[in-house]
Amino acid sequence: AQTVTQSQPEMSVQEAETVTLSCTYDTSESDYYLFWYKQPPSRQMILVIRQEAYKQQNATENRFSVNFQKAAKSFSLKISDSQLGDAAMYFCAYIFASGTYKYIFGTGTRLKVLA
Amino acid sequence: KAGVTQTPRYLIKTRGQQVTLSCSPISGHRSVSWYQQTPGQGLQFLFEYFSETQRNKGNFPGRFSGRQFSNSRSEMNVSTLELGDSALYLCASSWGTGFRSGNTIYFGEGSWLTVV
Numbered sequence: 001a002q003t004v005t006q007s008q009p010e011m012s013v014q015e016a017e018t019v020t021l022s023c024t025y026d027t028s029e030s031d032y033y034l035f036w037y038k039q040p041p042s043r044q045m046i047l048v049i050r051q052e053a054y055k056q057q058n059a060t061e062n063r064f065s066v067n068f069q070k071a072a073k074s075f076s077l078k079i080s081d082s083q084l085g086d087a088a089m090y091f092c093a094y095i096f097a098s099g100t101y102k103y104i105f106g107t108g109t110r111l112k113v114l115a
Numbered sequence: 116k117a118g119v120t121q122t123p124r125y126l127i128k129t130r131g132q133q134v135t136l137s138c139s140p141i142s143g144h145r146s147v148s149w150y151q152q153t154p155g156q157g158l159q160f161l162f163e164y165f166s167e168t169q170r171n172k173g174n175f176p177g178r179f180s181g182r183q184f185s186n187s188r189s190e191m192n193v194s195t196l197e198l199g200d201s202a203l204y205l206c207a208s209s210w211g212t213g214f215r216s217g218n219t220i221y222f223g224e225g226s227w228l229t230v231v
Contacts, residue, residue: 045222
């Protein structure tokens with residue numbers, strides 16, 4: 001079964017500190033894309049970062065970076081210099097080459113940023 | 116460039132009624148997909164439309180249907196509403212469909228449906 005697991009329902013980080021959100025997935029596919037989406041209180045899902053499975057280099061977007069371990073099927077998100085505006089639900093998701101191309105989402109991690 | 120626009124943002128319906136939600140994709144995007152978000156089930160894929168054709172469908176009953184117009188705008192309809200249909204319905208658009216050209220989607224703010 002194609003699944004995405006986010007084992008941390010909630011996490012807290014002090015402003016300006018670094019936090020890592022974990023995500024593991026289960027797939028037999030070799031070609032897929034992984035994503036982190038942020039959902040603030042406004043509820044709009046915002047794309048944070050995208051990783052192509054066949055690329056070894058970890059994706060980076062400003063303060064956001066991933067640690068992609070393909071063999072371990074792990075895709076963690078690191079947020080550096082955390083800001084109050086980073087407080088949100090974070091969803092890990094992936095889409096794979098075969099099948100119906102629909103996204104499979106994890107259950108989310110709620111991130112609180114403490115001032 | 117305007118983002119994905121969903122209307123209405125909030126609505127309350129009575130059990131047994133039907134509802135239609137609308138989604139206008141980002142300009143130039145031809146694929147529209149719909150997701151249901153509930154606290155218990157998380158985000159679940161409903162269906163995807165591309166060039167007015169349904170390309171993929173999730174595991175939802177036939178009460179859930181959709182369509183896409185020639186301008187890529189999409190509507191989803193839920194008939195015979197049940198209490199369990201209360202959810203945030205998210206629309207997302209992408210330039211293309213399929214794994215290579217449709218793999219990154221952009222979401223709207225969602226339509227909150229409450230069924231009483």
